[in-house]
Amino acid sequence: MRRSFHVTSRGCWGLQDSYCGSLRLLLGESYVLTTLPNSVFISRFFDTPDLFPRVFRGDVPRAYSTISNYEGGIDRRVVNDNERVRGKRGFHDYFTSHLPGSSVFPDSVPPNKQISPETRATTVVRIPLRSAKHHFGVTRSRGNRPYNEDWYQAGVVDIPTFAAPSPIKPKVPPPPGDPSVFYFGVFDGHGGEDCSRFLKENLHTYIEEGAKNFGLGKQEEPDECEKIRHDTQEELVAQWRDTVGGYFRRFKPDFGPIADVEGVLMYAFLRADMDFITKVGTGEEGESASTTVDNGNKTKANPFKGGSTASIALISTATATPFWNPSTSATLITAHLGDTRIILCSTETGLAVPVTTNHHPSSPAETRRLRRYATAFVSDSFGEERFGVLANTRSFGDVSQKRLGVSAEPEITRREIHPAEFSFMALVSDGVSATLTDQEICDIVKECKTPDEASKELVEFAEEVTTEGDNATAVVVRLGGWEKRGVGGEGYMGTKDLRAWRRDEALVGSRGRRM
Incomplete structure (x- = not known):
């Protein structure tokens, strides 16, 4: 079952950065929360385009x-x-962070009965780097x-x-x-x-x-x-x-x-x-x-x-x-x-x-490195120096x-x-x-x-x-x-x-x- 969620400002401070507001606002996209016994994984909805296929x-x-x-x-x-x-x-292409369990499950009773209070203390979250626009x-x-x-x-x-x-x-x-x-x-x-x-x-x-x-x-x-x-x-x-x-x-x-x-x-x-x-x-x-x-x-x-x-x-x-x-x-x-x-x-x-x-060919360090091939240094019609046909050495x-x-x-x-x-x-x-x-x-x-x-x-x-x-x-x-x-x-x-x-x-x- 897919469940969207929000994280409070207090919970976001667990990311050890200056994020404020809900995780939905931070990342600018909708996410799916999948609960497992020891961790929480966040992934995009399937209809969200993959920027890095x-x-x-x-x-x-x-x-x-x-x-x-x-x-x-x-x-x-x-x-x-x-x-x-x-x-x-x-x-x-993601980084992991540890959120307080109360940020992910603010209810007094967690949805998953198998999750212990110790597990809820810090919950591992995967955040796609390219969606973390801040x-x-x-x-x-x-x-x-x-x-x-x-x-x-x-x-x-x-x-x-x-x-x-x-x-x-x-x-x-x-x-x-x-x-x-x-x-x-x-x-x-x-x-x-x-x-x-x-x-x-x-x-x-x-x-x-x-x-x-x-x-x-x-x-x-x-x-x-x-x-x-x-x-x-x-x-x-x-x-x-x-x-x-x-x-x-x-x-x-x-x-x-x-x-x-x-x-x-x-x-x-x-x-x-x-x-x-x-x-x-x-x-x-x-x-x-x-x-x-x-x-x-x-x-x-x-x-x-x-x-x-x-x-x-x-x-x-x-x-x-x-x-x-x-x-x-x-x-x-x-x-x-x-x-x-x-x-x-x-x-x-x-x-x-x-x-x-x-x-570039005009760099003194590169000129010294390539001094044996000095004849390859030429200038184009705009006066820019080239090495053979290339602008970079x-x-x-x-x-x-x-x-x-x-x-x-x-x-x-x-x-x-x-x-x-x-x-x-x-x-x-x-x-x-x-x-x-x-x-x-x-x-x-x-x-x-x-x-x-x-x-x-x-x-x-x-x-x-x-x-x-x-x-x-x-x-x-x-x-x-x-x-x-x-x-x-x-x-x-x-x-x-x-x-x-x-x-x-x-x-x-x-x-x-x-x-």
Whole structure:
């Protein structure tokens, strides 16, 4: 039997955040409550559209996979089903919270007689992340293009927590349960959506598999785990050298001296890229054909077309208290390729704090990295510097440019976030960041009531003032200082006049074009 319900303001405080009102109002949708002996699960009505359908695009090739138990291709559906059989969740697009039992069952007698008073004390609730509009918002637009090559992903990834314990004992005990590692990503495809969609559907799985195979967080058998890690990494580097050649003949990625999240991310990015560029393509009639890349910079058969830049963020806390709680510290690790961007907003100063740097040919660091291939640096008719035919020097895919050094080696950063130090985090594709400055992005978000509203405003304003009409994607994530986002520095007033002028200029320009 399906039963809709409301949660009082008092009960909502059990979510350890600043939600107010009923759960129906918080999530903006209708939900179904299913009672079980030990937990309560919330799911959408069947007629509610799924914003993130689980779409699988065939097998990730067995060759060079981190899973060695499969002789053929690895069907992600099989992997996920097996994980469920073993009782492991894997990546999921919801977060769990513990509500007081009186919030879920306000009656004096619970509807289910099997639920004891102890069980009612804290009830586990699953909340779809993309429906929690006060915590997360995302908007995609194809702009003036005929199709959208941008993709994104958000959820909880199944890897051990990497946050350092807080030296200060919290005043309020954390809720029961294990801490979660949240995963957010933006993928800006070019030359088609094959690569960006592949990353959206699979990159988090590569991270989970890498963490498991490298023994991340595992205390027993450290020597054996270290040997597996070293051998697996050496095998991957040798494969890049033998399969692609060129720049990768001297390729020495920094996996780090020990098994940690940074090393897992480095391996996962390079492994995913190798699987993508060697993955089986299809001909015009849809037939399969083996695909390889040889040292002569030639491709055989039909590799996937195009490529994608990417920026992902992992946020971890030491306890089950979520990272958006104002009194909670967290650890942020980012991995980045190309010109997608991750930006934090300081609660105290109101200033934008960029976490990533663009991997463009004009970057001094990229120029030094690719100095052996200086002849590939060219300028187009608009004076913009390019590397071969690409605007970025690091990306997934782009098989025809791999030998020159277009690498998927990510730039990885780690940052400790103090309680309420930052008010929000924004991940954007270059359809937004190429049009708006980092500070304009922050000031637009400050004016909005929720991250969901903020993501819409970012994309809409970028579309208003741009002349390019590129695909645009914006992801906005609430952090501990959200309630004070407009207090620090000049608030949202810093770029308000500039944005108004840009909007007026764009309006005048559009009228001129129509005339």
